Amino acid sequence: MLSLVLRRVLAAVPALLGLALAAGVVAALAGPGWAPALGAALAALPATLALILPALALGTGLGALLGVLGGSGAILGGVGPAMPGFLLAAVFAVTSATAPVLLGVAAVALPATAQAAVLAGRARAGAEDTVLLAARGRGVDGSALLWRLSLPLGLSAAVGGLRSAVAGTVTAAVAVESLFGTGFSGAGRLFVEAARAGDASMAVAALAGLCGLAVLLNALCGALHGWIDPRARMA
């Protein structure tokens, strides 16, 4: 597992270096003070990561489970396209007085949950006439079928689709940090405030940081997919 993670992360290093270089050049061209801007953007990234990581993990796990169970998972997957993270962030921001942290994480996690439910549901439907039929024929009971066959299949499909979910999750995190007040003050909030103030060096540095975070998360998701599903290690 460790070597797989290292391989995937090392494969993302050129992209990360390219992003850092591009951000440095643009920020330096935008004016003096680019070094502190890059430092401030990097320092704010852990707060954004703390919002994104649990939301992605929770969303993918829950979505895969709901997807293989069908029913509510299918409904969630069906309405998924209607609820991008930034829209949920705006809706939840109106009622954020009650539980801002929970609602913020929910706004970021729900689109990932819906996507995972769709992918897991498709994976389960695809295995219905093959693996699952054979297991039923051998007398495997419903509970074992779910936990030992359906869920791993669904989880593998959901984790395989995390690439597009990561970009949406980072975008949603920016909206949450911007709309939910000082409770969330990461790179997303920094980015929006700098863009509003017309501070090019800070805004570009924060955006490069967010893109770098997406590249890193994509690499980690690739490694996780390879760990869960050996077929993905060949990719």
Added chain:
Amino acid sequence: MHGPAGTDSHWRDGPWQKAGQRLTAHRPAAAGLTVLAALMLAVAAGLVAGGGPVGAALAAGHQSLTFALFAGLGGAALGLLWAATAVALGERAERAMMTPATALTGLPLALALPLAGGLLGPERGLAPMAVVTALIAAPAVAVVARDELRALLRREFLSAAQAAGIANGRRLRRHILPNAVLPLAAAAWTALPRALMAESLASLLGLGLPEGVTGWGTAIGAAARAGDAVALAGPALLLALTLWALHGVGDGMRLAFSTTGGHR
């Protein structure tokens, strides 16, 4: 299969008719088309009637939808050109052109629009914002369109046409283009929801449509900052419905027309 000349059986069995039937056989696509048509009528009615929170939300939809349509068409054209050029230039050029496109689809590109909005300032024009939105939507269209073109070029009837000695130009006109139109239209459609989402996100953050132009995102952002749930409900519901309809039609188009198998 075709009836005698002078009857309308050609239209019943024509390729466009069959494509329409394949599209509407997919339930979310049929529902999406119905919702989109209803939304267009409602937005037009809102523009004429105006007044009240519902009228304001519908009028805001006019700005959002017009912007998304133009920016999405630009993104679709750019993405299709990107993919067609990559495929036409051969394998090495294709790899060089499509690797960055694939890498870009994994990045939160939608954030480039608020960045552009902030850097252009409050006096920003609609045209530069539409160009940035088109650039945001293009890579995803290019990736899907390249896959469609590659799958099409591997089809047996094209190998047969080549083996029969049909000239390249004629093969392109008579065999490739007619079969590529619908799969490429499905690929191009993905630019529309992307453009609408990017514009709505940027406007929600106050960095999208210029001042004085109120779209759904602008209205949602203002209502969220004011904590006004009633003002938020109309534009949020209309935006959600539009995105759902656009995705439904896009999924239906992929399932009905794709040469790669539909699911991606």
